[in-house]
Amino acid sequence: xxxxxxxxxxxxxxxxxxxxxxxxxxxxxxxxxxxxxxxxxxxxxxxxxxxxxxxxxxxxxxxxxxxxxxxxxxxxxxxxxxxxxxxxxxxxxxxxxxxxxxxxxxxxxxxxxxxxxxxxxxxxxxxxxxxxxxxxxxxxxxxxxxxxxxxxxxxxxxxxxxxxxxxxxxxxxxxxxxxxxxxxxxxxxxxxxxxxxxxxxxxxxxxxxxxxxxxxxxxxxxxxxxxxxxxxxxxxxxxxxxxxxxxx
Amino acid sequence: xxxxxxxxxxxxxxxxxxxxxxxxxxxxxxxxxxxxxxxxxxxxxxxxxxxxxxxxxxxxxxxxxxxxxxxxxxxxxxxxxxxxxxxxxxxxxxxxxxxxxxxxxxxxxxxxxxxxxxxxxxxxxxxxxxxxxxxxxxxxxxxxxxxxxxxxxxxxxxxxxxxxxxxxxxxxxxxxxxxxxxxxxxxxxxxxxxxxxxxxxxxxxxxxxxxxxxxxxxxxxxxxxxxxxxxxxxxxxxxxxxxxxxxx
Numbered sequence: 480x481x482x483x484x485x486x487x488x489x490x491x492x493x494x495x496x497x498x499x500x501x502x503x504x505x506x507x508x509x510x511x512x513x514x515x516x517x518x519x520x521x522x523x524x525x526x527x528x529x530x531x532x533x534x535x536x537x538x539x540x541x542x543x544x545x546x547x548x549x550x551x552x553x554x555x556x557x558x559x560x561x562x563x564x565x566x567x568x569x570x571x572x573x574x575x576x577x578x579x580x581x582x583x584x585x586x587x588x589x590x591x592x593x594x595x596x597x598x599x600x601x602x603x604x605x606x607x608x609x610x611x612x613x614x615x616x617x618x619x620x621x622x623x624x625x626x627x628x629x630x631x632x633x634x635x636x637x638x639x640x641x642x643x644x645x646x647x648x649x650x651x652x653x654x655x656x657x658x659x660x661x662x663x664x665x666x667x668x669x670x671x672x673x674x675x676x677x678x679x680x681x682x683x684x685x686x687x688x689x690x691x692x693x694x695x696x697x698x699x700x701x702x703x704x705x706x707x708x709x710x711x712x713x714x715x716x717x718x719x720x721x722x723x724x725x726x727x
Numbered sequence: 728x729x730x731x732x733x734x735x736x737x738x739x740x741x742x743x744x745x746x747x748x749x750x751x752x753x754x755x756x757x758x759x760x761x762x763x764x765x766x767x768x769x770x771x772x773x774x775x776x777x778x779x780x781x782x783x784x785x786x787x788x789x790x791x792x793x794x795x796x797x798x799x800x801x802x803x804x805x806x807x808x809x810x811x812x813x814x815x816x817x818x819x820x821x822x823x824x825x826x827x828x829x830x831x832x833x834x835x836x837x838x839x840x841x842x843x844x845x846x847x848x849x850x851x852x853x854x855x856x857x858x859x860x861x862x863x864x865x866x867x868x869x870x871x872x873x874x875x876x877x878x879x880x881x882x883x884x885x886x887x888x889x890x891x892x893x894x895x896x897x898x899x900x901x902x903x904x905x906x907x908x909x910x911x912x913x914x915x916x917x918x919x920x921x922x923x924x925x926x927x928x929x930x931x932x933x934x935x936x937x938x939x940x941x942x943x944x945x946x947x948x949x950x951x952x953x954x955x956x957x958x959x960x961x962x963x964x965x966x967x968x969x970x971x972x973x974x975x
Contacts, residue, residue, distance in 0.1 A: 536882065539828075549821060549825075559824070576804055579804050580800040580801045583804055614848065618850065637783035637784075
């Protein structure tokens with residue numbers, strides 16, 4: 480039975496971290512909201528699953544997956560659940576909680592990216608909070624991009640395998656690839672200095688991009704472009720220099 | 728060997744979710760930064776662990792724990808790691824990823840609480856961002872408190888055991904207790920209507936409070952009061968009515 484992924488159609492968003500895992504493993508999955516309504520899928524199916532009438536353990540928000548009758552919520556939790564099933568965790572058991580901790584920190588970074596365009600009110604448009612968004616994005620570029628990427632670069636550089644943690648490709652590498660893609664889309668000026676400062680991370684991203692199944696996926700119509708309905712949005716007024724040299 | 732908890736001294740903060748787990752289980756732990764500097768602990772020990780010189784898998788930020796030579800970061804990850812060791816997870820294996828998903832959503836709520844007083848710039852004071860904080864707190868009270876607590880109430884009410892998930896006390900119950908305590912401290916007016924709307928959650932919190940080891944802990948000097956250096960801060964200008972009746 481294929482896995483079922485429930486996520487908003489339109490942007491790659493948080494769902495993309497889960498799609499990359501399925502695609503890297505060549506696993507069968509249904510991207511429910513992007514399948515035809517006429518086949519019983521699409522937005523109505525997503526909304527029904529989200530409402531979860533009568534389900535004692537409903538999801539809070541997309542993305543979530545269903546594996547049989549079990550609903551698993553939250554990107555990092557989904558990846559941890561899928562990891563051993565898709566062979567995308569460190570083979571060494573003791574490194575698995577470390578990998579999960581790294582993924583959770585990447586998810587925090589993604590939440591911070593979201594709040595650069597929605598610093599005040601998640602139910603209103605970006606246009607309704609443009610001024611505070613500028614200030615939040617400035618602090619994000621100054622402090623948070625260098626702090627986060629500097630941290631992951633340190634971890635990746637210390638690992639000798641060419642992957643972030645452990646000896647083989649894991650979901651953490653896939654997520655680092657996606658975060659670098661998203662940051663380059665949303666903050667091209669801030670990210671200008673990133674490859675020189677984070678060579679290990681960019682080497683990992685290149686390896687992910689060349690992974691045969693990922694390369695095929697990226698060339699397929701299943702891969703969605705970033706756009707201004709997602710987490711990573713290109714608003715030139717939020718971009719600018721990053722604080723590479725001030726950060727610790 | 729006792730577990731070691733690394734967290735900022737001063738506020739209960741995110742470290743408290745981990746302390747409650749240790750305390751409920753009667754586990755031995757060292758709260759490193761709160762122990763005497765003269766014994767080799769205190770802030771210098773926390774800063775050394777955070778710097779993690781030569782450690783290929785350093786933490787990103789407190790809280791983290793050490794269990795032997797392993798460092799585990801991120802509240803939900805720490806609780807998941809400790810859970811089976813402290814008998815604070817559902818006995819039924821298949822419910823454990825569900826419990827972890829609930830904990831991750833509670834951690835998201837905690838991050839949202841932080842951003843009510845720091846919506847723009849985490850490196851500056853609350854006073855430097857008071858006006859956007861008012862707007863963010865208003866949206867938080869209107870939409871997010873009812874959405875989050877309504878969700879957890881639905882989950883808790885559907886479970887027949889008197890606990891949030893599974894048949895016995897888990898770390899999720901401890902965290903719900905702490906979140907309700909924190910919200911009552913930070914937003915007393917917004918939370919005025921919460922007990923009537925979330926009876927199952929308040930019943931769980933009461934059961935946690937009466938748990939013999941937790942009751943002893945709450946009466947001890949180890950339990951720290953909320954204050955304005957933590958996540959949950961009492962700034963009356965950020966409090967006000969909550970959107971109980973508008974939320975879905």
